Amino acid sequence: MPRIEVRDRTGALIAVHGRDKGAPVDPATLPPHVIQAFLATEDRNFYDHVGVNPVAVLRALLVNTRAGGVAQGGSTITQQLVKNALLTSDRTLKRKAQEVILALKIERAYDKDEILGFYLNTVYFGSGAYGLEAASRRYFDHAPTELTVGEAAMLAGLLKAPSRYAPTRAPDAARNRAGVVLAAMVDAGYLTASQAERIEAEGIASVVPRDDSNAYGADAAVAEARRVLGGIGRNVVVTTTLDAAAGRGVAQSVEDVLGADPRVDPAVEAAVLLAEEDGAIRVMIGGRDYARSTFNRATLARRQPGSVFKPFVYLAGLESGLRPESIVDDSPIRIGTYAPDNYKDRYYGEVSLTEAMARSLNAAAVRVQEEAGRSRVVSVARRAGLSGASDTGPALALGVIEATPVEILQSYATLSTGGVPSEPYLVTRIATPDGRVLYEHRPPPPGLPVFAERDMVALGHMLQAVVHSGSGVRAAVPGHLAAGKTGTGQDSRDAWFAGYASGLVGVVWLGRDDFGPMEGPKGAVTGAGAPAVLWSQAMRIGLEGRPARDPVPYAPEPDEKSLFEHLAALLTRRSPDDDQIADLIQEIRAQPAP
Incomplete structure (x- = not known):
């Protein structure tokens, strides 16, 4: 499997897919206790035998003969090197004989330190890390030359079962296994019993927590790289549009905001996206815990957008001749058997389109849709980027379609640009490790607006009112004029906020993977609550240091x-x-x- 390095827009490494093979390590540069930890558990007689341990081989031969196959190993470090680097993992007597013969040949061709170096640089330590350097960096975030006795014991302990003892997955099992290694070091005379006891009392080793803040974005970038190249069969470096620092900040905000809201239970998942108007994605959060679930809800979860869809209804109304100050009736409405309710059954009579949008009034939105025509609403949504929009009946006005968060992002980017569509993307460059460029993203020529400028200015005015005085007041971004829309699905199964400010577009979605309602003793989750708060915090992170964009003023038509x-x-x-x-x-x- 090729090694795929994923880097953010500054060149910072954010993920490694495939074999994370570290740089070669010279055993002569390592502290003695690092070598001793491996020798104590893997091969105490390494410097004395000729590649095989005759006593161990005879003992294993007797056991295996009785068993009719390979039931016991008895491998030296040299034999393990042969098995890992040159042979298959088949457990047969023939393969075991080949292992012994090749081990003897290697011992004649190389000295002991060279063999030990080959072994330490190729053995698997779990979590995709091959070689001591990769494992040291992966688990402890420093070079092998800086490993403590406890850290060395933990790494040596992984070799028996790398996946089972990986400290990032099973910290208790890893510590218990490291304790076995420390005991072996005492037995071999490398440590005193009191030294081993002190190391165990101090916790043996502290594993650096895995930073999965940008893992969902890295996964999506690798998938995109595979598409543009038609597959990846060599080691490559993928440079992305992601901002790793912003991703870490937004990931922390997800936990801070959701953890502080008593209406959001642990089963509620989240997706957050930030992108430039040209489609360059800066932040992609696809869930609350990557270690628990790698399913990327930002790109794959098809959910009902709810009232986040309403801007396209009102844009259709603007195209049909209505203006933000036009009056629409917000009294109860029935179309055949369909009779939508307003939030908490509150109706406001005759209101302007701007007020209807700001208050997210369902009855008014349905009336605007029916006046403009559903075919026009579908056309508007598709032109904006919601290619899956279709006429689902009068409920279309309330977002009864399916869309992924990244599709909502694309459609709102069209609104942010004043009507010029763009395609979301992550990959800017793919190159070989030595710098040969295999792919480079080239911005497409500027597109033409798909909506009239006057309608875009009017809609922007209406969406600004949502944040200034409507359902999205919690989404305000200090120092920037934000525009956006709240959205809540049926029975609070989905909760959204989508919008833009100063050229940055953002989408927040909350929901349960089992499509259950987000309702409890403390109330229901709505777009006006946690999603709006989280959107505000995410946008503040994404807009840090960016000057505010001057708004385009809206002038009502003469009365x-x-x-x-x-x-x-x-x-x-x-x-x-x-x-x-x-x-x-x-x-x-x-x-x-x-």
Whole structure:
């Protein structure tokens, strides 16, 4: 399997896929206790035998003959080197004989230190780490020359069963096994009993916690690299658009925000994306715990977007001639058997489109959709980047379709740019370890807007109102003019916030993998709660050091209604008796002008 290094936009290493083979280590440069830990457990007579241990070989031969196969090993370090580097893992008497013959030949061709170096540089230590240097860096974040006695004992203990004893997966088992190695070092005379006891009392070794903050993004980048190259069959270095530091900050914010909200239980998962308007993804969080689940919800989870879809409904309304100040009725509505409810069954009568968007009023959104036409709504959504949008009936206005968070990101990037679509991407460059470039991302020529500028300015004004005074007030980003939309799926199965500020686009999704409702004794999770708060924190991290973008001002169209028409509308909204209102309007109109 080839080694695939994944690096962020600055060149910092964020992940290694495949064989993480470390740099060669010269045993002569290692502290004595490192060598002693391996010799004590693997081959105490290494410097005295000729490649095989005759006593151990005879003992194993007797056991294996009785068993009718290989039941016992008795391998020296040289034999293990042969097995790991030259032979298959078949457990047969023939292969064992080949192992002995090759071990004897290697002993005649190389000195002991060279053989030990070959062994330490090729043996597998678990977690994808091959060789002492890779294992030392992987588990303790320093060079093998800096290994303590406890750390050396823990690494030596891994060789018996690297996956079972890997300290990142089974820390207790790794410590217990390291204790066996320390006991072997005492028995071999390398340590005193009191020294071993002190090391065990101090915890033996502290493993550096695995940083999986950018693991989901690294996985997606490798998948993208495979697509653009048509497969990866050699060692490569993949440079990405990711910002590792921002990824770490956002990952911490996920736990801080969700942990502080009593409505969010541990079964609730999360996805967070930050990207530039051209599609360059800076942060990709695909779940709360990569070690527990590598499923990347940011790219793979198909969920209902809920009210995050409403901007495309209102954009369709703008295209059909409505403006942000146009009035829409927010009273209960029924279309056939479909009768959507507003949040907490609150209705606001006649409201402007801007207020309907800010309050996320369902009845008003359905009316705008039916006036503009569902085919236009589907067309708008598809042009923005939601290629899977389709006419699902009147419930389409409330986001009853399926989309992944990265698809929502793409569609909101189109809104941020003023209507110019872009494709999300992660890979900027793929090269061989010696620098030969295999692929380099080249930005496509500037595209044409798919929406009219006046409609984009109007929609931006409406989405800014969501954050300034509507359901998204918790998503405000100090120093930047944010625009966005909250979204809550049916029965709180999904909760979203999507939006943009100063050229950065962000999406937050919360939900359960089993599609269960996020409701409990403390209340339901909605887009206006934890998703909006988390979006605000993520955007602050992503926008750090970036100047605010000046907003494009929105100018309402001239009001050409007469005083009588305004008075009639005002009275219509406030009076419960339509007949009395009509009579009053006629009386006013019949009066002579002053």
